[in-house]
Amino acid sequence: MAESMKGLHRTHRCTQVTSSNIGEEVTVMGWVQKSRNKGGIIFVDLRDRSGMIQIIFEAADVKAEGFAKAEKLRSEFVIAVVGKVEARSGAVNENLLTGDIEIRAKEIRILSEAQTPPFPIEENSKTKEELRLKYRYLDLRRPDLQENIILRSKAVNITRTFLAEEGFLEIETPILQKSTPEGARDYLVPSRVHPGSFYALPQSPQLFKQLLMCSGFDRYFQIAKCFRDEDLRADRQPEFTQIDMELSFVDVDDVLDVNERLLKKLFDETIGIDVSLPIQRMTWQEAMNRYGSDKPDTRFGMELKDVSETVKDCGFGVFTGALENGGSVRGINAKGQGAMPRKKIDALVAFAKDFGAKGLAYLSIGEDGSYKSSFSKFMTEEELEALVTAMDGEKGDLLLFAADVNKVVYDVLGNLRLEIARSLELIDKTKYNFLWVTEFPLFEWSQEQNRLVAMHHPFTMPIEEDLELLDTNPAAARAKAYDIVLNGTEIGGGSIRIYQDDVQEKMFELLGFTKEESYERFGFLLNAFKYGVPPHAGLAYGLDRLIMLMAKEDSIRDVIAFPKVKDASCLMSNAPDVVDKKQLEELDIALVSKTKE
Structure with missing residues (x-):
């Protein structure tokens, strides 16, 4: 049965207790992260939004009734603890802000008991997102998500x-x-x-x-x-x-x-x-010409090069045809990727087609300076040399080209440079550009x-x-x-x-x-x-x-307290939902059922 807080006042959040409080009596409150009963001594990790602190219960320090309560503790019980701050008796935990201290309990109140949660409340949870969003109020207890929401609050206050x-x-x-x-x-x-x-x-x-x-x-x-x-x-x-x-x-x-x-x-x-x-x-035009994007990632190079002038008179119809239709021929240089297997190049071609390309021309430069290309038979040695020069090509490089109307060329190469950079881990994720x-x-x-x-x-x-x-x-x-x-x-x-x-x-x-x-x-x-x-x-x-970017998350769902999923529904509250017929009548709304063909 839950106990009252009457007469208790929280003196500190968990991580506000430091080594400067050693010898003092404090009152902390929060959720049990985990409890370990070593027989005669119980260790409890107590968590609140600030972090965790270790509590020690020994039969000699708490009354028999208090020790019996401590023995009952399970994950997510909400408790209040009064005790004395001490230097940690065991090894210091370098991973915890409070890893050099602990609280020796003299009083405990169980403010709320908890059922076993449907997934562990832990950082970097491996639980499927759908389940976590269904129980979002539990998911939000995770320290990493709480840090994101606290960061958001702080950013808004600074902005104001x-x-x-x-x-x-x-x-x-x-x-x-x-x-x-x-x-x-x-x-x-x-x-x-x-x-x-x-x-x-x-x-x-x-x-x-x-x-x-x-x-x-x-x-x-x-x-x-x-x-x-x-x-x-x-x-x-x-x-x-x-x-x-x-x-x-x-x-x-x-x-x-x-x-x-x-x-x-x-x-x-x-x-x-x-x-x-x-x-x-x-300018927008410079961004499109250099990166194929109006929101370019400038943390790495691999910029687009316009080689239209270089290939305008060559014998490769794909290039000249695009130019005749008012388009352009542009390329990117994947430095040091000349030995990329054909299977991977084919995967890049397939990727390019998702963005409107009819194909993707490539030219790989061997370490011996030889060329392997999808279009070399249509061009003279001199034309190939001029193209490689225009692309700043060197031994060991892979050159990739798109030829079409500008919008398609930008879309294809802009996304291709990002895909190659991601797969080859060329992006410095510590940078904020x-x-x-x-x-x-x-x-x-x-x-x-x-x-x-x-x-x-x-x-x-x-x-x-x-x-x-x-x-x-x-x-x-x-x-x-x-x-x-x-x-x-x-x-x-x-x-x-x-x-x-x-x-x-x-x-x-x-x-x-x-x-x-x-x-x-x-x-x-x-x-x-x-x-x-x-x-x-x-x-x-x-x-x-x-x-999301400040917190280095991949989804804005991880920085919103109660987000919706891809079909705009809330898995926790089941919104949107049907409403009472009387409400619709008050609004003069009649529902027409659509028969799916």
């Missing part, structure tokens, strides 16, 4: 303090918003008071934070909950958190400066990493919608010198947009916003909206712009991704 000191005001924006579908699907919420009408959960606070700039608040931030009804991956959740900000009377350099200083403070004060400022900047990617295209073409869509969103300002392209060649226009990339993952992005009526109307027109449609969707913002709007800009970080 820093932004407040920089003149930002924390302002909450509505969760129940108007649906403005442009991009990912909205989560819809039916209104009982307005039958047939729906709210949308925010994909971001974008429109409201711009309205706050119109309202004269100058600098806003929010730790904002956002929602997107999209297909999930390891780094996606249906609900996620942004560190969201907006600033008035600024240009690109101002936004990047304040965020660089935020990142420096954040990484220094949480994980002790010194972020060197200023952070490197690279930050990069600003700037000057994104303003638009991209959507095959699905057969029209231009905004690469960031419809409120992104074009680069001033590209404004005239909106009338002549909008697809070539660049945006005053910027992403912050860490180790090949985009952790945040933003842009300078459009604040002139004529430019905003032109953007909507190019996106295929009539003036009426623009006002139907975004009228409250466009009307606000008629009453004096300052130049403004913003940026939002994906907090979950940021913490």
Whole structure:
């Protein structure tokens, strides 16, 4: 039976007890990690969120009743212990913060008994994730997960303090918003008071934070909950958190400066990493040309080389055909991999096809300088030599080429360099490489919608010198947009916003909206712009991704207290679930069953 805490007061968390407390009486409380009965003496490892400490129960120190309680202890019992701090009688445990001390118990209370948990509560658990997520409240007792959640809390507090000191005001924006579908699907919420009408959960606070700039608040931030009804991956959740900000009377350099200083403070004060400022900047076009990615991992080389000029007159039809169709021929040099077995090269070819390649041309250079290639018979010795030179090829290297339209070439080689680097362990995982990617295209073409869509969103300002392209060649226009990339993952992005009526109307027109449609969707913002709007800009970080990288985890599920799985369900609470028929009737909602073909 559980005992009361009456008269007890916890004096220390487990790891707050140190050798400086030797001789003192302390009261600690927590969960039993494990208990070892050595006959007449019982050793208990007690755990709380700070860590563990060893408790010793001896019959001579605790009353018979207390020793009997200690004998009952099993994993995950919740107990309170009063005792004296001593230097550890046995060998010091170097793996524990409290490994040089122990507490000799004189009183114990069992505050709560526990059934045997469905899996061990231990770091780096090998238990299947599905089972751990079903019992997430137990999984969260694991020290490594608790460290991640504590890191997250610390990062948010540092961010709040820093932004407040920089003149930002924390302002909450509505969760129940108007649906403005442009991009990912909205989560819809039916209104009982307005039958047939729906709210949308925010994909971001974008429109409201711009309205706050119109309202004269100058600098806003929010730790904002956002929602997107999209297909999930390891780094996606249906609900996620942004560190969201907006600033008035600024240009690109101002936004990047304040965020660089935020990142420096954040990484220094949480994980002790010194972020060197200023952070490197690279245009979108340079990033694509060098890395085949707009979020390049710069911790290793193997950069793309454009060899279109070198091979434009060669006899290999795959190369020349791609060039004739307006594409390019580019390659990567896997240094020292010239002896890679054909089976592994074939696996790389198959990998490349997953990203749209029709094939992958290769040329391996032997240690004797000889060439082995999938296309050498179509090229002269001189053409091969020129190609190897253009690729900085040396003895023992493996050269891999993609020839197609640029988008396919970038996708193929960008992903191929990452795959090779991972498989050959070329990435220094101790590095934190930050990069600003700037000057994104303003638009991209959507095959699905057969029209231009905004690469960031419809409120992104074009680069001033590209404004005239909106009338002549909008697809070539660049945006005053910027992403912050860490180790090949985009952790945040933003842009300078459009604040002139004529430019905003032109953007909507190019996106295929009539003036009426623009006002139907975004009228409250466009009307606000008629009453004096300052130049403004913003940026939002994906907090979950940021913490995932800081904690060196592979999935954001490991840094979110109660995450959902790939089908957007919660295994612990069984959400989403059916609701009572009466609730649906109140909302004027009738369910139509779909027959699967």
